[in-house]
Structure formats: C-alpha cells, structure tokens
Amino acid sequence: MTQQNKNEWPLWEVFIRSKAGLDHKHAGSLHAADAQMAIENARDVYTRRMEGVSIWVVESKNIIASDPGEADSLYEPANDKIYRHPTFYNLPDEVKYM
Amino acid sequence: MSVQSFQEHFDSLIDREVTIEPKDWMPNDYRKTLIRQISQHAHSEIIGMLPEGNWITRAPSLRRKSVLLAKIQDEAGHGLYLYSAAETLGVTRDSLYDQLHSGKAKYSSIFNYPTITWADMGAIGWLVDGAAIMNQVPLCRTSYGPYARAMVRVCKEESFHQRQGFEIMLTLSKGTDVQHKMAQDAFNRWWWPSLMMFGPPDAESPHTEQSVRWRIKRMTNDELRQKFIDVTVEQAKVLGLEVPDKDLKWNEERGHYDFGPINWDEFWNVVKGNGPCNKQRLETRKKAWENGQWVRDAAMAHAEKRKARKAEAAKAA
Numbered sequence: 001m002t003q004q005n006k007n008e009w010p011l012w013e014v015f016i017r018s019k020a021g022l023d024h025k026h027a028g029s030l031h032a033a034d035a036q037m038a039i040e041n042a043r044d045v046y047t048r049r050m051e052g053v054s055i056w057v058v059e060s061k062n063i064i065a066s067d068p069g070e071a072d073s074l075y076e077p078a079n080d081k082i083y084r085h086p087t088f089y090n091l092p093d094e095v096k097y098m
Numbered sequence: 099m100s101v102q103s104f105q106e107h108f109d110s111l112i113d114r115e116v117t118i119e120p121k122d123w124m125p126n127d128y129r130k131t132l133i134r135q136i137s138q139h140a141h142s143e144i145i146g147m148l149p150e151g152n153w154i155t156r157a158p159s160l161r162r163k164s165v166l167l168a169k170i171q172d173e174a175g176h177g178l179y180l181y182s183a184a185e186t187l188g189v190t191r192d193s194l195y196d197q198l199h200s201g202k203a204k205y206s207s208i209f210n211y212p213t214i215t216w217a218d219m220g221a222i223g224w225l226v227d228g229a230a231i232m233n234q235v236p237l238c239r240t241s242y243g244p245y246a247r248a249m250v251r252v253c254k255e256e257s258f259h260q261r262q263g264f265e266i267m268l269t270l271s272k273g274t275d276v277q278h279k280m281a282q283d284a285f286n287r288w289w290w291p292s293l294m295m296f297g298p299p300d301a302e303s304p305h306t307e308q309s310v311r312w313r314i315k316r317m318t319n320d321e322l323r324q325k326f327i328d329v330t331v332e333q334a335k336v337l338g339l340e341v342p343d344k345d346l347k348w349n350e351e352r353g354h355y356d357f358g359p360i361n362w363d364e365f366w367n368v369v370k371g372n373g374p375c376n377k378q379r380l381e382t383r384k385k386a387w388e389n390g391q392w393v394r395d396a397a398m399a400h401a402e403k404r405k406a407r408k409a410e411a412a413k414a415a
C-alpha cells in the first residue's frame with residue numbers, strides 16, 4: 001500500500017503492553033532506521049506518560065492482514081455454531097453453579 | 099462487487115456509525131479529503147512548535163522551562179501520530195513533508211503570529227490549545243479509525259497544555275501591574291486569531307456538509323467557535339482580564355454570547371502567506387529538515403552495515 005520511498009526510513013508498527021499481565025496492543029506506527037531505533041522512538045512517541053512496560057515493534061511490511069472484503073466467507077464457519085456458547089443449553093432451575 | 103455496491107456498502111457503514119479501517123473500500127474523495135485534513139493537522143502540530151520554541155531558553159524558571167519543553171515535545175508527538183494515521187491511507191511521509199516544505203500544504207494560520215513576550219506562552223496554551231481541544235474532541239468519534247484513535251491520544255494530552263497556559267496567565271494577571279498589562283496585551287493579540295482557528299463562517303465553508311455526512315467533521319465551524327467563546331469568556335473573568343471585543347454581550351434569548359465581527363480579510367491574508375511570520379516559519383522548518391538530512395542518511399547507512407554484518411556472521415556460523 002505504501003510505496004517505499006528510497007531514502008525514507010522504513011515504517012514500523014508499535015505494540016505496547018500497558019502493564020504486567022495485559023496483552024500488547026497496537027499503538028500506532030513510526031519511522032526508524034532499524035529495530036533498536038524503532039523501540040527508542042516508540043518510547044518517546046508512545047510512552048511519554050508511562051503508558052507501557054514493554055514494547056514490540058515489527059516492520060509494517062511484515063504484517064499480513066486479512067481482507068475485509070472476504071470477511072463474510074472468512075468468518076462464515078462460526079456463524080451457525082451457536083452450540084459453542086453456554087447460553088445454547090437449557091438447564092433445570094435447580095442446577096446451581098454451572 | 100461492483101463499484102456501486104462498494105459505495106452502497108460504504109454508505110451504510112457510515113450511516114450506522116461503523117468505523118472505516120485502512121483496508122476497507124472507500125470512495126476516492128473520502129480518501130483525498132482525509133489525507134488533506136489529517137496532514138494539515140499534522141503540519142499544524144509540527145509548525146506549532148516553533149512559536150513556543152522561541153521561549154524555551156528564556157522561560158522565567160526551571161519549572162516553567164520543563165513544562166514548556168514537555169508541552170512542545172507533546173506537539174511533536176501529535177504530529178507523528180497524525181502523520182502515521184495519514185500514511186495508512188497510502189501516502190508516504192516524505193511526500194507529506196514535501197507538500198509542507200513547498201508551501202503546497204496548509205497549516206493552521208495561528209502559528210504565523212509572533213510570540214513577543216513570555217505572556218504569549220500563557221495565551222497560546224490557554225487560547226490556542228483551548229481552541230484546538232474544542233476542534234479535536236469531536237474528532238475522537240470521527241469515522242476513520244486510525245484518525246479517531248490518534249485524536250483520542252492527542253486529546254488526553256492536550257488538557258495539560260491548556261492548564262499550563264492558564265496558570266501562566268493567572269500568575270501574570272495577579273502579579274505586578276506590568277505583569278498584568280503583559281497578560282492583557284497577549285490576550286488582546288491572541289483572542290481574534292484564536293477565533294479564526296475554527297475556520298471561515300459556515301456559509302462560506304462549502305465542504306462542511308459532505309464532511310459532516312462522512313463524520314470527518316462532527317460540528318460546524320460556527321458551532322465550535324460559539325462554544326469556545328462561551329466557555330472562554332467565563333475563564334477570562336477568573337483571570338481578571340478583559341475580552342478585547344466591545345460588542346461582546348450575553349444574549350439571554352440565544353443562551354450564548356454575541357460577539358463582534360471577525361476580520362476575515364486578515365484571516366485570508368495570513369492563509370495566503372502574508373501573515374507576520376509565514377516566511378520565517380517555513381524557512382525554519384525547511385532548514386531543520388535539510389540540516390537533519392545527514393543524520394537520517396547516517397542512521398540508514400549504519401543500520402544497513404549492521405544488517406550486513408549480522409548476515410555475514412550467520413553465514414560463517
């Protein structure tokens with residue numbers, strides 16, 4: 001999608017764990033010459049107020065994304081399987097803790 | 099799907115307030131308008147650092163200096179969030195910089211006014227950041243995902259900007275006579291340009307309707323301007339400063355303040371490049387970019403060397 005300009009630093013996607021125990025979450029992107037610089041820049045751009053305890057960076061060109069145009073067929077298999085949800089099952093009222 | 103059904107699908111997402119994401123199909127005009135709006139916004143954050151940068155070395159105390167530095171660093175961050183949001187629409191960062199540096203792209207005309215006293219740091223934080231917040235809060239719910247998420251981040255950071263400005267104004271206004279006069283003088287100079295930040299009156303803003311429909315604008319220029327005036331006039335009372343508008347009057351019936359005519363000739367003149375600092379701002383920005391070229395080249399060369407060395411070592415192993 002982005003045509004790589006010759007002397008432009010590559011684009012990196014930044015993921016941040018906001019505190020121990022939580023997943024890393026996409027924060028945004030930035031340009032950096034290499035991975036180490038991407039981490040340092042991510043610290044300055046995305047964690048100026050202690051928003052993170054851990055940073056992941058990955059070069060944007062290495063992200064493979066699903067096609068939203070194919071969302072219907074991609075997620076179709078899960079559509080008719082309501083029996084995967086606990087609410088599908090009727091239990092007698094006297095059953096507790098289930 | 100045909101273009102028509104893509105369009106219908108897009109329209110229905112917009113109507114149902116569903117967020118549009120980078121890989122979704124979108125009409126060309128939507129993409130173009132967004133690129134223009136987001137990059138103009140990014141440029142404003144970047145150029146916006148210059149008037150305040152003027153006072154870093156002359157801040158009256160270490161506390162004020164640390165605060166001003168942190169505020170300006172945030173503005174750099176805002177520019178970066180927004181540039182990367184624009185890049186998700188398929189433009190390169192360098193092409194956006196080119197547009198700024200060549201004068202093709204616009205940025206908020208407020209930054210073409212000079213900062214001649216320390217009180218201007220107060221007036222900018224209080225009024226300019228205050229107006230920016232008014233503009234930006236509704237954009238947290240804009241239809242384009244990366245833009246909306248960037249705006250949420252920006253808005254969280256802006257409120258300290260306005261408070262530190264207000265605090266400067268309050269300290270000056272309650273200080274000596276000379277300090278009070280300095281605060282009033284800054285207020286006088288920044289009030290009208292701040293009102294212009296919301297853009298031309300709705301009647302002369304032909305794209306508003308389309309942008310509201312696309313949810314990339316959520317309130318009109320005049321609505322936002324009125325909202326800003328109503329809250330800021332009250333804040334000026336707390337500061338003990340006088341709003342420099344002899345026509346300003348509470349209108350019971352409207353439930354809003356009436357205000358005097360805005361000098362739109364001045365606004366358009368500054369937009370066209372004839373403001374007091376247009377030339378200086380652009381030149382400073384271009385010089386910073388050009389002087390940084392060797393750093394960017396060196397970093398890239400270093401990264402490539404390291405990569406080659408690593409590959410070499412892997413082969414040897």
Ligand SMILES: [Fe+2]
Pocket residue numbers: 143172173176230252256
């Ligand atoms: Fe900002």
Ligand SMILES: [Fe+2]
Pocket residue numbers: 173227230256259
């Ligand atoms: Fe700000």
